[in-house]
Amino acid sequence: MHDEESLVRRAQARDADAFAQLYEAHFEKVYRYVAMRLGNEMEAEDVTQEVFLKALGSISSFRWKGVPFLAWLYRIARNQVIDHYREKPKTPPVSITGLQVPEEGNPVEMAEEKNEFERIVKAAGKLTDAQREVIALRFVSDLSIAETARVMGRSEGAVKALQHSALTALRKIMAAGGT
Amino acid sequence: MKQSDRFNEILNECLEELARGQSIEACLEKHPEQAESLRPLLETALVTRRASSTIRPRADFRERARLQFRAAIRSSLTAREPRRFHLRFGMAVAVALTLVVLICGVSTMAAASNSMPDQPLYPVKLASEQAKIALASSPIKKAEVYVRLADLRVDEIVYVAVKGDPRWVDAVAQRLKEHLDMVAALAATMTNGKMAAPADSGAFRPSAAPTARGSETRDRLKVIVQQRAERNTEKLKETVSRVPLTVRPSLNRTIDQTSAGYLRALRSIERPPERDER
Numbered sequence: 164m165h166d167e168e169s170l171v172r173r174a175q176a177r178d179a180d181a182f183a184q185l186y187e188a189h190f191e192k193v194y195r196y197v198a199m200r201l202g203n204e205m206e207a208e209d210v211t212q213e214v215f216l217k218a219l220g221s222i223s224s225f226r227w228k229g230v231p232f233l234a235w236l237y238r239i240a241r242n243q244v245i246d247h248y249r250e251k252p253k254t255p256p257v258s259i260t261g262l263q264v265p266e267e268g269n270p271v272e273m274a275e276e277k278n279e280f281e282r283i284v285k286a287a288g289k290l291t292d293a294q295r296e297v298i299a300l301r302f303v304s305d306l307s308i309a310e311t312a313r314v315m316g317r318s319e320g321a322v323k324a325l326q327h328s329a330l331t332a333l334r335k336i337m338a339a340g341g342t
Numbered sequence: 343m344k345q346s347d348r349f350n351e352i353l354n355e356c357l358e359e360l361a362r363g364q365s366i367e368a369c370l371e372k373h374p375e376q377a378e379s380l381r382p383l384l385e386t387a388l389v390t391r392r393a394s395s396t397i398r399p400r401a402d403f404r405e406r407a408r409l410q411f412r413a414a415i416r417s418s419l420t421a422r423e424p425r426r427f428h429l430r431f432g433m434a435v436a437v438a439l440t441l442v443v444l445i446c447g448v449s450t451m452a453a454a455s456n457s458m459p460d461q462p463l464y465p466v467k468l469a470s471e472q473a474k475i476a477l478a479s480s481p482i483k484k485a486e487v488y489v490r491l492a493d494l495r496v497d498e499i500v501y502v503a504v505k506g507d508p509r510w511v512d513a514v515a516q517r518l519k520e521h522l523d524m525v526a527a528l529a530a531t532m533t534n535g536k537m538a539a540p541a542d543s544g545a546f547r548p549s550a551a552p553t554a555r556g557s558e559t560r561d562r563l564k565v566i567v568q569q570r571a572e573r574n575t576e577k578l579k580e581t582v583s584r585v586p587l588t589v590r591p592s593l594n595r596t597i598d599q600t601s602a603g604y605l606r607a608l609r610s611i612e613r614p615p616e617r618d619e620r
Binding site (some may be wrong): 179182186187190191193194195198199204207208209211212213214215216217219220224246250277279280283298301302303305307320323324326327330331333334338 | 346347349350351353354357358361382383385386387389390392393394396397398399400403404407408410411412414415416418523525526530531602605606609610613615
């Protein structure tokens, strides 16, 4: 964490390498979060790019308070996703198109995991926006309850309750084959 | 503590343990009375976490995004360099441009400026465009250059589409997309028209306060992009009926991509950068 704080300080002091390192460190995580929220590869790509450009433009306003830089990026990503839906409300969040899996590893297992992810994204498309958000932050982005609460602007207790209702609903939809 | 709150706590405790590599069974053993309710929820969380960890961005997107981001970093930092650097850099580019003109000849340069993608002088046209971008001294000026270059690309797309070659349409459309992405990238590095305030090393301070002049600059860019977006999208749409059927899919894709590109640029211009609200 200390290293990241130092990187962020350097980026704020206009160090191009530090910017680039932060980008490389977090690009995939942000993409995965956005892909889960939007369920559409092309849109996920556009929004992910916008997140980092936005972060570049506003990094001087970031203040280090012990919360990971990634949580700040997720906050930007969350706002970008909300704006995206506002502008394209008719785009279904369930139209997954060709999300990629890495080339290394067992191809059959990877294909199965990809299908599983697509099934989850489709099922998540039937959750409420807040439920989808908590699933993405907790189980796709691996944020802690405290970090998730920060990003969502809710109390930790509220996030725990939401997490419960989201998992219950997701389980029901998937069990019913409603994907 | 209410019973539902208690369950939420136990569920969260188990989820944290799963994230640390513990098994579902180990958690259920600790809470046998809730095991039946916990198991399906923990399984769902585990499946979601495992499946999502395999998802990666496409390699070509990753590379394109990386290049664009690095270009945005360079633009952002270059614009913050002292004026003297700009003058020196501008002088160097001017000398290089002069040499290009001398080597190619003024008439060649003039002819190149009107050349189309399938013509021999087109690379000269692209090279002179790069010089124009390099000479632009601020993000707003660079953005304006990219907006003008986007106009040229649209004209070229119309030309190659009418000639009937979808490969050329796709190639020029990709360049057009890159120009519009750069407008978005450059706009994202501005706070209400001016560059974001440089942070002093180690000092954390909020973004520069919006200025009336900065806001005007942003507004001016917005108007220019809005006008071009409407005009160029319309121009491409009008071309569809005039091109061979084989080109139409490419052209329709280009129209969608161009509309989305202008929209991204406008969105980036309209929205001030994120502020840390924490």
